[in-house]
Amino acid sequence: MRVFVGVKRAVDYAAKVRIQADKKAVDISNVKMAINPFCEIAVEEAVRLKEKKVAEEVVAVSIGPKQAQEVIRQALAMGADRGIHVTTDMRVDQELQPLAVAKIMAALTGEHDPSAWLLGKQAIDDDSNQVAQMLAGLLDWPQATFASEVEVSEDKKSATVTREIDGGLQTIEVPLPAVISADLRLNEPRYATLPNIMKAKKKKIDTVDAASLGVDLAGQIEVLEVSEPATREAGSKVEDVDALLAKLKADGLL
Amino acid sequence: MLSRAARTAARFRPATGVRAMSMHPVTALSEDEQALKDAVQRFAQDRIAPKVRSMDESATMDPQIIEELFQQGFMGIEIPAEHGGVGSNFMSSCLVIEELAKVDASVSVMVDVQNTLVNNVFAFYASDEIKEYAYPRLAGDTLGSFCLSEAGSGSDAFALGTRAEDKGDHWELNGSKMWITNAGEAGLFLVMANVDPSAGYRGITCFLVERDQEGFSVGKKEDKLGIRASSTCPLTLEGVKVPKNRVVGEVGKGYKIAIEILNEGRIGIASQMLGIAQGAFDATLPYLFERKQFGSAIGDFQGMQHQYAQVGMEIEAARLMVYNAARRKEAGLGFVKEAAMAKLYASQVAERTASRCVEWMGGLGFVKDFPQEKFYRDQKIGAIYEGTSSVMLNTIGKMISREYRA
Numbered sequence: 001m002r003v004f005v006g007v008k009r010a011v012d013y014a015a016k017v018r019i020q021a022d023k024k025a026v027d028i029s030n031v032k033m034a035i036n037p038f039c040e041i042a043v044e045e046a047v048r049l050k051e052k053k054v055a056e057e058v059v060a061v062s063i064g065p066k067q068a069q070e071v072i073r074q075a076l077a078m079g080a081d082r083g084i085h086v087t088t089d090m091r092v093d094q095e096l097q098p099l100a101v102a103k104i105m106a107a108l109t110g111e112h113d114p115s116a117w118l119l120g121k122q123a124i125d126d127d128s129n130q131v132a133q134m135l136a137g138l139l140d141w142p143q144a145t146f147a148s149e150v151e152v153s154e155d156k157k158s159a160t161v162t163r164e165i166d167g168g169l170q171t172i173e174v175p176l177p178a179v180i181s182a183d184l185r186l187n188e189p190r191y192a193t194l195p196n197i198m199k200a201k202k203k204k205i206d207t208v209d210a211a212s213l214g215v216d217l218a219g220q221i222e223v224l225e226v227s228e229p230a231t232r233e234a235g236s237k238v239e240d241v242d243a244l245l246a247k248l249k250a251d252g253l254l
Numbered sequence: 255m256l257s258r259a260a261r262t263a264a265r266f267r268p269a270t271g272v273r274a275m276s277m278h279p280v281t282a283l284s285e286d287e288q289a290l291k292d293a294v295q296r297f298a299q300d301r302i303a304p305k306v307r308s309m310d311e312s313a314t315m316d317p318q319i320i321e322e323l324f325q326q327g328f329m330g331i332e333i334p335a336e337h338g339g340v341g342s343n344f345m346s347s348c349l350v351i352e353e354l355a356k357v358d359a360s361v362s363v364m365v366d367v368q369n370t371l372v373n374n375v376f377a378f379y380a381s382d383e384i385k386e387y388a389y390p391r392l393a394g395d396t397l398g399s400f401c402l403s404e405a406g407s408g409s410d411a412f413a414l415g416t417r418a419e420d421k422g423d424h425w426e427l428n429g430s431k432m433w434i435t436n437a438g439e440a441g442l443f444l445v446m447a448n449v450d451p452s453a454g455y456r457g458i459t460c461f462l463v464e465r466d467q468e469g470f471s472v473g474k475k476e477d478k479l480g481i482r483a484s485s486t487c488p489l490t491l492e493g494v495k496v497p498k499n500r501v502v503g504e505v506g507k508g509y510k511i512a513i514e515i516l517n518e519g520r521i522g523i524a525s526q527m528l529g530i531a532q533g534a535f536d537a538t539l540p541y542l543f544e545r546k547q548f549g550s551a552i553g554d555f556q557g558m559q560h561q562y563a564q565v566g567m568e569i570e571a572a573r574l575m576v577y578n579a580a581r582r583k584e585a586g587l588g589f590v591k592e593a594a595m596a597k598l599y600a601s602q603v604a605e606r607t608a609s610r611c612v613e614w615m616g617g618l619g620f621v622k623d624f625p626q627e628k629f630y631r632d633q634k635i636g637a638i639y640e641g642t643s644s645v646m647l648n649t650i651g652k653m654i655s656r657e658y659r660a
Contacts, residue, residue, distance in 0.1 A: 034292075070289075073285075073289060077289070191297050191300075192293050193325065193326045193327045194293065194326060194328060194342065194350075196327075197289050197293055198286070198335065198342060
């Protein structure tokens with residue numbers, strides 16, 4: 001089976017985020033970017049499926065500017081076989097929105113015939129958590145979101161997926177092809193080794209212009225303003241438990 | 255039509271490997287270099303950083319870290335891929351060494367010695383037979399040591415007293431070595447010994463010795479000021495039998511190996527010192543904008559601004575020198591003077607930077623709960639190993655006098 005994995009280039013989780021002067025977006029002009037952590041988990045899972053001989057081919061797909069190839073290379077260094085770079089100059093953290101991303105992926109699906117899409121449950125830039133669900137809807141495939149365990153049946157006709165839901169865990173079986181989105185605890189991604197980073201250079205990345213796929217890329221949502229979270233006010237220290245109780249009572253919390 | 259600048263550039267275009275990089279800023283990294291650097295940075299933060307303090311306190315290298323460094327490919331950066339290495343280049347080794355030193359100078363020097371001294375001695379001088387045997391081990395699971403120094407032979411390296419006697423079908427080695435980096439964990443040792451003291455330095459020869467060989471023993475680890483987790487041990491050789499095919503390079507050419515490998519090794523140490531300086535700086539600067547005194551962040555006082563501006567500039571200058579030396583080496587250009595300058599300057603910058611960082615942290619910089627005091631201890635070795643600062647000045651002075659003497 002062929003597994004397609006989405007890899008999004010987003011602001012590095014450890015980077016300090018600043019907002020543009022016009023308050024219309026996060027300033028990404030001079031900030032460290034990296035593979036979205038949930039996408040990295042999805043790549044790891046796909047590569048493990050390949051190592052278990054369940055998947056024959058893992059294809060890493062990224063949408064974005066030229067630099068999106070960096071995260072495809074990272075996926076290739078982790079073990080993906082080839083990449084597809086869908087090029088666009090739209091900002092992928094807010095201009096290119098989940099529905100358009102899902103439509104692009106649906107268009108690629110028709111052409112390449114994967115047995116599954118493995119996606120991160122959300123990206124840490126816009127936190128939308130919508131692409132996997134929309135893609136399943138557009139393709140009319142079953143969806144298994146927030147996966148913490150994925151087991152593909154021997155005949156590769158279905159997958160048993162454990163999902164992290166509010167009340168605990170839910171185990172479902174979905175026929176393949178399906179869309180699966182990775183939650184945080186699905187696995188711990190490997191570090192790309194230096195030899196594999198070098199080998200990744202030789203792997204193929206095909207480039208497709210997003211505009212050539214015949215899908216409507218226009219955003220449905222207009223960003224009015226982006227603002228910093230309110231700064232937390234300093235707390236105060238209390239001497240002992242009695243003082244703590246007195247303070248909690250005084251503030252009407254007890 | 256070509257622009258004037260392009261035509262001028264074309265006319266001055268150097269003949270060989272320089273071409274590809276000639277038009278780029280020296281600190282601009284290629285896509286490969288950036289990918290390697292990012293991978294190392296991430297690994298160092300996640301896997302090494304949590305262990306740094308305990309390894310420093312116990313003066314031991316966590317064996318799991320060594321294992322993981324091998325798994326990640328950090329131990330065979332320039333070893334060809336078909337022998338289990340990464341198949342990358344010297345500049346990449348330097349970037350790895352620098353990134354590691356930002357987190358821990360001990361791990362950094364372990365990786366430095368393996369790549370820039372040990373592996374490269376094999377690469378440049380060993381027979382194919384020895385390479386076939388040693389490369390997979392060096393890239394896969396075995397640390398190596400470069401064994402030149404002795405109690406009575408430091409800067410005066412050619413005064414070494416370890417002897418190798420021709421016993422017909424093998425060589426017999428007798429003597430002792432000191433200050434041998436990685437010796438605590440190494441499995442392969444490149445031992446410099448003299449086959450004919452009457453020939454002076456022309457008797458010095460490089461032998462490949464295995465840890466478990468009879469008559470070979472590794473002594474007690476030194477208890478050091480800095481790079482404490484990196485092992486430094488004396489060695490004793492008593493009648494160690496080395497087969498004839500375990501001579502690395504030609505008999506009597508060990509001096510040449512030592513000089514040449516240390517010339518480039520200095521760029522590795524310079525990278526380590528650069529990493530220490532950058533690591534200390536990165537660990538300290540944010541605090542200057544958190545700490546408030548007299549109602550203002552201390553980093554906003556002009557007295558402080560001028561200090562960190564000076565140090566920031568020196569780190570930048572050191573980086574230019576280190577990367578330029580590494581890239582010259584990579585491009586096949588002369589680099590001996592540049593390497594000595596880079597090592598000397600980077601070690602001086604590391605010393606000043608770490609010292610300033612201790613001061614800027616105030617009392618916090620003086621206690622072990624914060625990393626500045628360790629950076630301060632770790633940098634000191636930079637003025638000593640792989641050629642002291644005085645030896646660097648000698649080398650630089652000699653090269654300059656050669657350029658100007660009539």
